[in-house]
Amino acid sequence: MNEILSQLNSLPVYAICGGIIAFVAVICVIFIIRAYRTGIAIGMDPTVLKRTITSSASFSVLPSIGILLGVIALSGSLGTPWSWLRLSVIGALHYETQIAQAAAEQVGMSSLTISEMTPISFATIALLMSICIMWGMLLSVFFNKGYLKKLQKEKPAEKTASGNSFGDIAMTAMFIGLVSAYIGSYIGGFISGNGLFTFTGSLLPLSVAVISGLAMAFFIFLSEKKKLLWVDNFSLAGSMLLGMISAIFLQYLM
Amino acid sequence: MNTEKNNYGIFEVYNKKTHMIGRICSVIVLILLVGAPFAIGAVLGATPDLGAVGKGFLSVGIIWTVSSIVEFLVYTPMLGAGGSYLAFITGNLINMKIPCAVNARDIAGAKTGTPENEIISTLSIATSSLVTILVLALGVLLLVPLQPILQNPVLQPAFDNVVPALFGAMAYKYFRGNLKIAIAPLCFISILFILVPSLISMTSFMILPAGALSIGIAWFFYKKAQKKEVK
Numbered sequence: 222m223n224e225i226l227s228q229l230n231s232l233p234v235y236a237i238c239g240g241i242i243a244f245v246a247v248i249c250v251i252f253i254i255r256a257y258r259t260g261i262a263i264g265m266d267p268t269v270l271k272r273t274i275t276s277s278a279s280f281s282v283l284p285s286i287g288i289l290l291g292v293i294a295l296s297g298s299l300g301t302p303w304s305w306l307r308l309s310v311i312g313a314l315h316y317e318t319q320i321a322q323a324a325a326e327q328v329g330m331s332s333l334t335i336s337e338m339t340p341i342s343f344a345t346i347a348l349l350m351s352i353c354i355m356w357g358m359l360l361s362v363f364f365n366k367g368y369l370k371k372l373q374k375e376k377p378a379e380k381t382a383s384g385n386s387f388g389d390i391a392m393t394a395m396f397i398g399l400v401s402a403y404i405g406s407y408i409g410g411f412i413s414g415n416g417l418f419t420f421t422g423s424l425l426p427l428s429v430a431v432i433s434g435l436a437m438a439f440f441i442f443l444s445e446k447k448k449l450l451w452v453d454n455f456s457l458a459g460s461m462l463l464g465m466i467s468a469i470f471l472q473y474l475m
Numbered sequence: 476m477n478t479e480k481n482n483y484g485i486f487e488v489y490n491k492k493t494h495m496i497g498r499i500c501s502v503i504v505l506i507l508l509v510g511a512p513f514a515i516g517a518v519l520g521a522t523p524d525l526g527a528v529g530k531g532f533l534s535v536g537i538i539w540t541v542s543s544i545v546e547f548l549v550y551t552p553m554l555g556a557g558g559s560y561l562a563f564i565t566g567n568l569i570n571m572k573i574p575c576a577v578n579a580r581d582i583a584g585a586k587t588g589t590p591e592n593e594i595i596s597t598l599s600i601a602t603s604s605l606v607t608i609l610v611l612a613l614g615v616l617l618l619v620p621l622q623p624i625l626q627n628p629v630l631q632p633a634f635d636n637v638v639p640a641l642f643g644a645m646a647y648k649y650f651r652g653n654l655k656i657a658i659a660p661l662c663f664i665s666i667l668f669i670l671v672p673s674l675i676s677m678t679s680f681m682i683l684p685a686g687a688l689s690i691g692i693a694w695f696f697y698k699k700a701q702k703k704e705v706k
Binding site for chain 2: 264277284289311342344356393408409417434465471472
């Protein structure tokens with residue numbers, strides 16, 4: 222194995238990165254226990270709290286495997302422990318590669334490869350990756366409390382006939398905007414991805430999105446019409462799984 | 476009435492402590508994350524080149540700083556106090572934490588800004604983060620036997636399409652009850668991507684105009700519904 226890579230995969234580096242990840246895991250456990258206990262104390266139904274945990278856990282497995290692939294992809298150039306730390310804590314799959322690549326160029330490497338990596342370039346890339354993405358956390362430390370307080374102080378929410386305040390509607394609308402941006406990018410990618418109106422871009426993401434949407438429609442049908450409420454807990458994970466499996470077969474058709 | 480007041484008191488105490496714990500944990504994680512490159516550097520016998528870090532930050536970091544500010548302003552009200560502290564610590568917001576929390580909120584039927592929403596959102600994001608940590612830890616532990624399976628070319632399209640699978644399912648769930656709100660941003664953003672395909676690589680930045688348009692349309696229908704109710 223390359224000498225620098227074996228240093229980056231050494232026990233002390235695993236201990237540093239693993240220690241930080243373990244600390245974050247403890248924070249998550251503390252937040253779960255506090256939220257669960259408070260939920261019970263304010264009279265929330267324990268079944269609802271348990272369903273939240275089950276549905277969130279089942280939903281998170283598949284994207285986590287996707288993130289694991291990111292760890293594998295980065296581990297060849299940055300070592301396994303650092304890639305593991307970055308994608309377990311604070312990082313994001315789409316962000317890490319871009320920043321690592323840009324950081325590598327700043328330290329004079331032609332690209333992010335282990336053959337050009339030196340201890341100084343690694344330490345510099347790692348620091349730049351940490352600094353570039355820490356702002357969300359920093360803003361939370363200084364402004365989270367004040368920002369949420371300010372939002373709550375706004376005039377009491379007027380509700381519609383369905384009992385929703387504009388806050389609820391705005392959050393749903395913002396999420397619709399988020400989903401629209403991604404679906405739009407698949408449509409645009411297919412139609413103009415390889416040149417304006419050439420219709421030769423990849424159809425796979427759009428097809429996967431449609432199939433997973435149809436799967437969701439089926440799960441909602443089971444839950445609402447057939448009264449199989451437990452399906453709700455797994456509908457998102459199940460739809461994603463079916464969409465992803467369809468990609469394996471669709472690759473041979475496209 | 477008394478029970479309601481008592482519950483509110485319990486929640487207020489919880490909320491105050493959440494801010495305190497959230498702040499302390501965020502500061503510790505920040506120190507650990509910025510300190511780790513120095514600690515690993517010490518193991519390797521090197522220190523980071525601070526000049527290159529500065530230059531690198533000016534060239535790529537500024538964009539991510541702006542993106543972080545937008546994420547903070549948009550997602551904090553969605554996630555509540557506990558959820559947002561945790562989400563900003565553990566990352567993967569768009570592709571995981573936000574859909575996870577929104578889905579959990581829907582299943583539980585919690586309304587924005589309520590104690591129930593705060594509890595559900597925190598539980599959901601903490602669980603999701605813990606699952607990711609466990610899956611990645613197991614994956615790293617089993618990296619050698621797992622690598623050939625996960626990197627098998629036949630399975631690659633499945634893992635390359637996690638995000639389309641996620642947003643396809645979410646699109647059905649949210650568009651079907653809100654078609655009036657969804658149709659315009661979807662058409663607008665699709666046309667934009669078709670006419671300016673270079674924007675596709677900046678999809679995460681395009682969430683903002685799409686979200687603003689959706690909120691604008693939602694506001695229009697909200698006001699219209701209110702006027703009808705008054706009549």
